[in-house]
Amino acid sequence: MRKSLIASGIGLLVIASVATIAIAEQKEPKQNPRPEWANKKAEIEVVSTPTDNYLYPDNSSKTERQLIKKNDIIKGKLRDDLILKGMKLVKYSDFIDSLKSNNGDIIQDMQIHPSRLVWVADIEAPKGIEVPQKNSERVKFKKSKIAVVFDAETGEKFGTSVVETP
Structure with a gap:
């Protein structure tokens, strides 16, 4: 059972x-x-094109008449012991390239579009120059070439490069 x-x-x-x-x-x-x-397989739809996020965007399509005049950029800013050799309107990337070719110190500002137009003032300091530093000290250069970069649209100074010459 x-x-x-x-x-x-x-x-x-x-x-x-x-x-x-x-x-x-x-x-x-x-x-x-x-x-x-x-x-169904989806296709990617582009809604908008991404834009560059530069503080100083490309302005290379502007004509020289739409920009600040070169004489107004440097007017009243040059000391008596300095000699202005010339002013050039160039793209910011061309200025950086010229620093590289002259073995200058390169600190590229990533907020400036490479095609942004800038005025570069070529200046000579035949008696040398003292340059103030952030730590309140001054650095003395003997006979020097100076390049000062100004934004061609706003007139704002972007930077200065000083190289001693023999």
Whole structure:
């Protein structure tokens, strides 16, 4: 009797397992099925073009008449012992390249677009020059060439490069 109860219990267990598997294999509709349009491959849509994030953007399309005149840039800013050799209107990247070719110290301002127009004042200091530093000390240069860079649109001074000459 005991053997028949075990056998019938095992039989019921097998039948219940088969019934559970059969029910599980039946596909029930999903409650929130994925819409058909979501299965299509998407194309990337460009909404806008990225813009450069320069504080001083490209102004190379402006004419010299739309910019500050070169004489007004340096007017009243040159000491008597300095000699202005010339003023050039160039792109900021060209100024940086000229520093590289003259073995000058290069600290490129990443807020200035490489094509931004700048006035470069070429100045000679035949008797030398003293340049103040941030730590309140002064550095003395003997006979020197100085390049001062001004924004051609705003007149703001971007920087100064001093190189001693023999």
